[in-house]
Amino acid sequence: MRRNLAHLLSLAHERADRWLVAELAAAGLKGLAPSHGDVLACLYRQGEATMHELAAFARRTKPTTTILVDKLEALGYVTREASGTDARCQIVRLTSTGEALRPAFDEISRRFVHFLYAGLSREESDTLERLLGKVLDGQSTNNNSKEQKHENDPDHLRHPQRDSH
Numbered sequence: 001m002r003r004n005l006a007h008l009l010s011l012a013h014e015r016a017d018r019w020l021v022a023e024l025a026a027a028g029l030k031g032l033a034p035s036h037g038d039v040l041a042c043l044y045r046q047g048e049a050t051m052h053e054l055a056a057f058a059r060r061t062k063p064t065t066t067i068l069v070d071k072l073e074a075l076g077y078v079t080r081e082a083s084g085t086d087a088r089c090q091i092v093r094l095t096s097t098g099e100a101l102r103p104a105f106d107e108i109s110r111r112f113v114h115f116l117y118a119g120l121s122r123e124e125s126d127t128l129e130r131l132l133g134k135v136l137d138g139q140s141t142n143n144n145s146k147e148q149k150h151e152n153d154p155d156h157l158r159h160p161q162r163d164s165h
Contacts (some may be wrong), residue, residue, distance in 0.1 A: 004126050005039070005135070019115055020108070027104045031075045039107055043078065048093040050083070077101065 038058035041149040042049050049057070055065040069092055072078045077098035083089040117125045 002075050010017070016116060017114075020112065023108045023111070027108060029069075029101065029104060031071070033071075036068055036072055036106075036108075039065070039072060040077070040101070041109075042092075043092065043098070044102055044105065046093050051092065053088050054092060 009070065017034050020037070023031050024034070033080070038060070039054055042057040046053070051062060051065055051069065054069065055062045058065060058068075067112055069078060073080060075097075076095055078092050079095055080090045080092050083091050120128065
C-alpha cells in the first residue's frame, strides 16, 4: 500500500472546501468562508465565548481566531466586548444577524456531514474518525508544539449530529 495519507487528506480538504464555498454562495451568505464555521458553531452551542475558548474549540491559533472574528464582526454577525472581570479578555457574542444565520448554518452542516461520509457505513465513518484522531494525537505528541492535542471527540470534528447512513 502506498503511503499517501497527506495527499488523500489534502484532496478531501480541497473537495470539502469547494463544496462548502458553493453551498455558502447558493445560500446567499456572502463574505462567509468555511473557516468561519467553527467560530459560529461554538457560539451557537455556547451563546458566547472568549477568544481563548473559540481558539480551543476551532483548534486554531489565537491570531488566526482573531482574524476570523474580525471578519465576522465586520460582516455584522458577532460583537466583542471586554469581560466584566478581566478587561484583557474579550467576550464574543452573536448579533441578531448572526442568530438569523442559524437555520442555514444547521442545514448546510447537516448536508455537509452527508457529503463527508458519502459511501461509508456508520462503522466505517467511526473507524475513520478514530484513526484520524490517533494520527492527530501522534502528531501533537511527536511535534511537541503548542497545538492542542486532539481529544478524540467526534463532535469536536463535526458539530451537528449525523444521521444514520
